[in-house]
Amino acid sequence: MPTTVTLTSASPLSDRVLAMNESATIAMAKKCRELIAKGFDVINLSFGEPDFQTPQYIKDAAKQALDEGYTFYTPVPGIPELRQAICDKFKRDNQLDFLPNQIVVSTGAKQALANVVLSLVNPGDEVIVFSPYWVSYEEMVRLAEGTSVPLVGTLENDYKVTAAQLEAAITERTKLIMYSSPCNPTGAVFTRAELEEIAAVMSRHPQVYALADEIYEYINFVGEHVSLAQFPAVKDRVITVNGFSKGYAMTGWRLGYLAARPDIAAACDKMQSQITSGTCSITQRAGLAALRGGRTSADEMVEAYRRRRDLVLDIVKDIPGFKTPTPSGAFYIFPEVSAYFGRTAPDGSTIRNSLDLALYLLNDALVSAVSGEAFGAPECLRFSTAAADDKLVEAFRRVKASLAKL
Ligand SMILES: Cc1ncc(COP(=O)(O)O)c(C=O)c1O
Structure with missing residues (x-):
C-alpha cells in the first residue's frame, strides 16, 4: 500500500526516493510472509506471479x-x-x-x-x-x-x-x-x-x-x-x-x-x-x-488460468457487495467492494476503505489481496487467481465468511 513519507531536510535521502511509494504488491506480500513466518496459514493472493514452474526445456x-x-x-x-x-x-x-x-x-x-x-x-x-x-x-x-x-x-x-x-x-x-x-x-x-x-x-x-x-x-x-x-x-x-x-x-x-x-x-x-x-x-x-x-507451454497454462478464473467467478458471484467484471485475460479478479466501506469489524474498528478491507481480510480470513488504491481504483481489491484450485476455493470460502461478519 502507498506509504506516506515526510520530506525532511535532516534526511540524507534524495527528494526523488523520498517521494516514491513502495510497490503496494510487494509491501502486501511482505506482510503476508511475516504472518506465514509466525506460523499462520495465509493464502497469498496478492502477488502477480504464475504458480507454475518454468518449463523444463x-x-x-x-x-x-x-x-x-x-x-x-x-x-x-x-x-x-x-x-x-x-x-x-x-x-x-x-x-x-x-x-x-x-x-x-x-x-x-x-x-x-x-x-x-x-x-x-x-x-x-x-x-x-x-x-x-x-x-x-x-x-x-x-x-x-x-x-x-x-x-x-x-x-x-x-x-x-x-x-x-x-x-x-x-x-x-x-x-x-x-x-x-x-x-x-x-x-x-x-x-x-x-x-x-x-x-x-x-x-x-x-x-x-x-x-x-x-x-x-x-x-x-x-x-x-x-x-x-x-x-x-x-x-x-x-x-x-x-x-x-x-x-x-x-x-x-x-x-x-x-x-x-x-x-x-x-x-x-x-x-x-x-x-x-x-x-x-x-x-x-x-x-x-x-x-x-x-507458445505451447503458455497455452497449457492458459487453460489452467481460465479454469481458475471460472471457478473463482462462480464463488464470488454469491458474495454480496462484490461487483466483479469477467476478466478476459491475465490472472486476477478485481471486484468493486465499496459496499463494505463504513461497516464495523468484530473488533469494533471501521472499514474505511479498500486498504482497511485488505488488512481485515489478511487478519481475519488469512487471505492476502491488494488494495485497489495502488492501481488508481480505491474502491476495488485485487486478488490473484494464479494459485492451485483447492487453495482458491478455500481462500474465497474464508473471504466470504469474513465479509459476512461485517
Ligand atoms: C502489467 C505489468 N507490466 C509489467 C510487469 C513487469 O514484469 P517483469 O517481471 O517482466 O518485470 C508486470 C509484473 O507484474 C505487470 O503486471
Whole structure:
C-alpha cells in the first residue's frame, strides 16, 4: 500500500526516493510472509506471479549455457540471436516487422518500461495513464518528473478507457499514453475496434506516443491479441513492451524487451547502458529457447488460468457487495467492494476503505489481496487467481465468511 513519507531536510535521502511509494504488491506480500513466518496459514493472493514452474526445456537451455561457460557480459540491448528471435516472434504472433536494432532486451519488462519513460518524458510532460493501471506506471512517471494524468475507465465498460475519453484528455503537453492489455489489475483486453479508435485519436495528435504493455499477451481467454503497433498510422509512435515472466512462468529470471523506432530503441539502449548493462547472459539463452519453443507451454497454462478464473467467478458471484467484471485475460479478479466501506469489524474498528478491507481480510480470513488504491481504483481489491484450485476455493470460502461478519 502507498506509504506516506515526510520530506525532511535532516534526511540524507534524495527528494526523488523520498517521494516514491513502495510497490503496494510487494509491501502486501511482505506482510503476508511475516504472518506465514509466525506460523499462520495465509493464502497469498496478492502477488502477480504464475504458480507454475518454468518449463523444463527452458531450464535445460540455461543449464547448457552455464556448462558452456556462457558467463560474460553481453551486448547491452541483448544477444543478437535473442533480438532476432524476438523479431521473429513479433512477425509470427503480431504480424509486425521489426529489425534487431529496434529491440532492447532488459532485466524484466519493468526495466523496459522504465527505460521508455525515462527516455521520452521531460519534466512537466503529461503522461496519460489508463486507470486502473499497473502499480509502477505512476511511480516511473514521477521519477521522470512527468505529470501522470490518470484516465479512469468505467466499471460498465470493464474499466476500459474509450477513445472519446482519450481525445478529451489530450493536451498540448501530452507526451505519452500508457496502458496494459490484457490489463493488470482488471484483466480487460482491448479489442481491435477499440485500439483502432485509439490509434485514430493518436493520429490526430502527432506529439503523442504510446507505451503498450503486452506482458500478459499469452494469458488471454478471448483469443485475439491486438497490438496498437499494428495500426500503420501510429506504428512509429508506439513502443511495445513484452516479456517472459507471465507467459513462460519466468518471473525470477528477469527478462523483458521492447520494440520501438530505431532512435527510441537507441535511447533506451543508452539509458540501460548506464544503469544495468545487458541482462543476465544465462537468462538470455533461456529466453532464446523459450521463444524457439513457441507458445505451447503458455497455452497449457492458459487453460489452467481460465479454469481458475471460472471457478473463482462462480464463488464470488454469491458474495454480496462484490461487483466483479469477467476478466478476459491475465490472472486476477478485481471486484468493486465499496459496499463494505463504513461497516464495523468484530473488533469494533471501521472499514474505511479498500486498504482497511485488505488488512481485515489478511487478519481475519488469512487471505492476502491488494488494495485497489495502488492501481488508481480505491474502491476495488485485487486478488490473484494464479494459485492451485483447492487453495482458491478455500481462500474465497474464508473471504466470504469474513465479509459476512461485517
Ligand atoms: C502489467 C505489468 N507490466 C509489467 C510487469 C513487469 O514484469 P517483469 O517481471 O517482466 O518485470 C508486470 C509484473 O507484474 C505487470 O503486471
